[in-house]
Amino acid sequence: MEEFLILRMIKMKKNSKKGIEFVFDLFEATRHQKFRQVILPKELVSYASRLYALYEQNPALVVPEGELIPEIKPSSQDAVFSFSGGKDSLAAFLLHKDKFEPNIICTYIQGVSPKYPEEFSRAKQIATTLDIKLSVLKLEVDNKTWLPESVIKNQLIYAMILDNRQTLPKAIGFGGTKAVGPQSMAFYHDSPSAFELFHSFAQVGWGQHELLEFVEDEIESYRIIDAKRPDLFNLLTSCMCAADEKSVIRKNIQGKFRVILENEYDCGQCYKCAEKAMISKKFFHRTYSEEYIRFCEEVLIDKVNSPYHMNGIPKDYLAKLDIKIR
Numbered sequence: 001m002e003e004f005l006i007l008r009m010i011k012m013k014k015n016s017k018k019g020i021e022f023v024f025d026l027f028e029a030t031r032h033q034k035f036r037q038v039i040l041p042k043e044l045v046s047y048a049s050r051l052y053a054l055y056e057q058n059p060a061l062v063v064p065e066g067e068l069i070p071e072i073k074p075s076s077q078d079a080v081f082s083f084s085g086g087k088d089s090l091a092a093f094l095l096h097k098d099k100f101e102p103n104i105i106c107t108y109i110q111g112v113s114p115k116y117p118e119e120f121s122r123a124k125q126i127a128t129t130l131d132i133k134l135s136v137l138k139l140e141v142d143n144k145t146w147l148p149e150s151v152i153k154n155q156l157i158y159a160m161i162l163d164n165r166q167t168l169p170k171a172i173g174f175g176g177t178k179a180v181g182p183q184s185m186a187f188y189h190d191s192p193s194a195f196e197l198f199h200s201f202a203q204v205g206w207g208q209h210e211l212l213e214f215v216e217d218e219i220e221s222y223r224i225i226d227a228k229r230p231d232l233f234n235l236l237t238s239c240m241c242a243a244d245e246k247s248v249i250r251k252n253i254q255g256k257f258r259v260i261l262e263n264e265y266d267c268g269q270c271y272k273c274a275e276k277a278m279i280s281k282k283f284f285h286r287t288y289s290e291e292y293i294r295f296c297e298e299v300l301i302d303k304v305n306s307p308y309h310m311n312g313i314p315k316d317y318l319a320k321l322d323i324k325i326r
């Protein structure tokens with residue numbers, strides 16, 4: 001099943017708009033982290049003000065003069081999961097699906113990750129293994145075939161899913177974690193509290209629905225998957241390495257550290273692959289050479305000291321993986 005949503009930038013002078021139009025304005029105003037003034041309805045102001053404050057922007061850029069025109073749709077029993085094929089969205093799906101079966105819709109948003117073309121094929125492979133239908137929402141923004149970077153990308157996806165459905169879902173679920181780890185990042189817009197604030201806006205814009213609870217942390221995501229569907233473990237990756245460079249990097253890492261990387265999607269070198277190896281070793285009895293473990297520890301320790309304050313790993317998260325900062 002494939003659905004298409006084409007978004008085009010339309011400059012509208014009026015201040016009374018539907019939810020998706022305001023969210024798209026906010027998306028435009030925060031693209032590439034170059035914040036611009038944006039007129040929003042009162043329901044979105046607290047979300048946007050916190051976002052602007054976090055990125056050290058002048059809160060006066062948020063102008064609360066907009067009027068939201070709610071878009072009321074017939075309600076349904078559906079639970080919609082944003083399904084990227086990554087571990088957190090898979091864990092959220094496995095955690096909540098029993099409550100809603102058979103009224104489940106898993107939606108892959110095509111156009112979010114142009115640098116990782118294999119993500120879509122992996123999401124399809126996981127969906128096939130789980131015997132679920134994957135609904136595809138294809139985004140085209142500003143005549144490009146991918147979704148450009150913006151600090152509200154996740155909330156735009158949330159709004160697009162609601163906007164694009166014929167009926168109002170009973171619940172909506174996203175991959176994400178309550179605690180900040182290396183993969184969930186410390187970005188506010190990725191955090192459960194950002195989704196909760198946006199949820200209160202979405203309830204007014206589209207109607208009452210439940211925002212499904214996030215998993216505790218990345219370790220918990222892997223635990224849920226390992227407990228419920230261990231056969232999917234080797235399809236999962238959060239690797240940040242570009243597809244065309246991966247095979248060379250993998251070969252180098254495997255040779256240098258005498259290690260076999262079971263999962264063909266892992267480069268073995270980036271901090272996400274390093275974290276996965278450390279979690280797999282501590283919690284799932286995977287074995288790696290000592291040299292490789294030392295390498296992974298160094299990769300993660302470097303990340304604690306990341307100069308970019310919002311992108312570091314908290315020290316207590318490393319302690320959970322038995323990594324001591326020397």
Ligand SMILES: [Zn+2]
Pocket residue numbers: 238239240241266267268269270271272273
């Ligand atoms: Zn990697």
